Amino acid sequence: MLGTILTVFCALFFVGIINRTKSIFSGRKGPGILQPLKDIYVLLRKGSVFSTSTSFVFQIASSITLASIICAMFLLPFVNEKAIISFKGDFLLFAYLLAVGKFFQIISALDVGSGFEGMGANREALYSMLLEPAFFILLASVAMLTGYTSFYEIFSHLQFTENYSYIIGILVVYVFVQIAMVENSRLPVDDPKTHLELTMVHEVMVLDNSGFDMALAHIGTSLKFVIYGNIIANCLISTQLEWFYQIGLFLAIQFGFAVCVGYLESFRARNKMMRNPQFLLTLTSISLIIFFIGLIITSKLVVNQ
Amino acid sequence: MNIIFLLTLVILSFGIFFVPKRHKFCLSFFLHLGVIVLTSTWAIQALNGIEKLSFDNFLPHFWTSNAHLKIDKLSAFFILIVNFTCLTGILYAKGYLKPYFEKKTAMAFSIHFFSFLWLHLSMLLVTMMSNGLTFMIAWEIMSITSFLLVMFDAEDKTVLRTGINYLIQMHIGLMFIMLGFLTVEKYSGYFSFEGIKIYAETHSNFLLFLIFFVGFGIKAGFIPLHTWLPQAHPAAPSHVSGVMSGVMIKIGIYGILRIIASLKTDFFEIGSFLLTISIISGLLGVMFAIVQHDLKKLLAYHSIENIGIIGIGIGAGLIGISIDNSALAVLGLTGGILHILNHSLFKSLLFYSAGSVYSECHTKNVEQLGGLAKKMPKTAIFFLLGSLAICGLPPFNGFISEFLIYSGFFKGMYNAALYRSVAFLLSIVALALIGGLAIFCFTKAFGIVFLGEARSEKTQNAKEVSAIMLFSKFLISIFIIGIGILPMFFVQPISKWISEIFSLGIDEALIHRKFDFLPSLSIFAGIFILTAAIILLIRYLKLKKVNVRRNVPWGCGYTALTPTHQYTSTSFADHYATLANPILRMKKHFKPIEEEEIFPKNRHFEAHSEDIFQTKIEKIAEKSTYYLQKLAFLQTGQLQHYILYAFLFILLVFGLTFFKIL
Structure with missing residues (x-):
């Protein structure tokens, strides 16, 4: 429960912090941290324009998408406190949700029936x-x-104390940061700031969303970020710490993650569209390295001394 | 008494030929119903009872003395699945065949309904026969009736060709099954499944399994034995493809399971073999599916994928048995066998929905469809439901079985040795990739067919299909949602039966502990549905207050958008197809626009993929036809010559026996 509350709390500021970091690095004054929240508030009250082609699918889709993200959040524990629902194999449900x-x-x-949206859809x-x-x-x-x-059992037993496990810790965090970037349609796979429809991935999918649905999409993005931040925090925070340290560390990690995303976005160029699959497969190979180190730690794979 | 009832139904089935055309459906429906009620009672008795249900010598004694009908838990499980799918199939057929009523002769209808009834009967019989000979006869009836059903539209030359292809492949399969039984008989003296048990005690189980696997695998459609499947399913009428894909190919799995249940050793080799070939089938099946233009062919390739998932589960379970890992054994086998049920549900639902689209739009080519969700909303909902379930997404039934298989592997990883860990990891990755590709495929299929704007005038007259067609889909949907939300009522009984069939020796308490996550899954499904409902409610209330308009979609300033601007099925898959080209071998035919051509004229673009396995088989067939044609000179058409051949043959046999070669 505590984890969920903290996650929602972080979600309020996450995108704002990313934008602020970017504006600082690019030397702009930039919008305030609460600007994304205000945008969502405005969108929630706005009217909507639907494409003439849309059917019932368009009406329900954005709500179900948000529901799936919210429910995925319920599955995440907070260090050594159980998630709202926790059972064997819950991370599979998380991924499938x-x-x-x-x-x-x-x-x-x-459903929109425009030429652009199909483009984004198939890329995504x-x-x-x-x-x-x-x-x-x-x-x-x-x-x-x-x-x-x-999730709960894994995080409460995952301790990076041995030599090899430091490597795992670093790699796990790295891969999760990258996965979070891709899942949230950020650089280097996708760029939310791009203005050309032909190079968009995620943005072009929500081109024809407006008003309430657009607000839901924005809320979903913020939540997804903090969900991944939550996983990273859970990997790093030790179970031995006092609860207030844990909360402090959690907030610090989420903040650091947001700054990190802003930093990466400021100094990274996006990939060429055809290079994206290679980039994604690189992530797979890094997680394979983690797997092999895991084999060594569990002494299934014996390395000659 | 019961047996007499069954025999009466069998005799009455010939009555289909003699009643008037408009009553044929009625009669065959009641015959189906009779069969379903009768065999389902048997099956339920067998599932509840400890004793095997068996009927001895139900056929006249002079024919064979070994014709037992025996129903154990494995047969009972399959009987229930077959019965349910055939029930929805015959209900759907009533609506689906209506447009054919004027076009087809009474005889065509008689043959069709008769074959459908006998396909149903023969599938049931296959699961009940324990004697090799009667088993093969029932198997053969199954192949021939399904062949006749595929040939319903035989005026079409491609259908004819497909049908013949199917018939030949089925007989190659039958040959291997016969070979398997003969091998067994030579050593044990029994031409039956009992014989396999005796044979398995002393001989290599793996080799015997391989022989049977080829035979049953052709029916099931494991790659590379699958080539009949993507041709036969699209050619058949939709209720037939639903039943063929939903249950008939599962009878191949039944055969494999029956053999495994009779075997004694070599489970590790068999499990690894099954796992490998299933991963290949699963991945290639879905990879080929994505680039298909024919909606039913796409679904047919997905059947191969799902057979792969079933095989992955069973293979994992066998490995679990061999390394004494009860978690892997129970979870793998339960997942695999639950997926048999699940696939029979959502695949028949998808085929029926595709059939509804075909009967309204008269095309299966997805490039010509679009925007049907507005014209056929109910069909669209059913297709969407089937798509979500087949992608293994929660809270529907496909997720439950995939979840079980995944959990088996994850649990198996922890104490497993190096190579097994790597193998399990590869299986997990394969399952994940299959899931991702399936989502890619079904967002494409659903999106292109039902959403956006119509891509041709074929969809002009489309309207919602008749109530009976929707009703059969509704029946299936209940189970799809039911298994997804309340999995414990299905999973635990199945795992109990499995531990009995494969004599795992696992008691109920342990099974209960292995599946302690099921209640959480259903609670979670409830939370998910509730959250979605709340958000939708808020949205509804909010949108009532604000100004809602409809307008053309964003066209980047260009306002004259036409349906041709939309993404097509080919363009949706284009990026993927480029990546997977080494396997798919996409071929594009088009004339590039030249530089001087300022105002391009009408162009033609065509892209299609090639199934490597099919091209290989066709090449072999062509070669052998070439050589066989050289023997054509023997076919003189003169009676004397044929008598001479017969005489020479007798001489040959005589000579061979004389020199003790035969």
């Missing part, structure tokens, strides 16, 4: 498909290391 959201987002884009479908192996190898590795199959 986010896929439900993606499914509805893609079909709602196809392809990239999230290519991202799947990295995520599952990562989960399999930590499940193998700890011997448990739920």
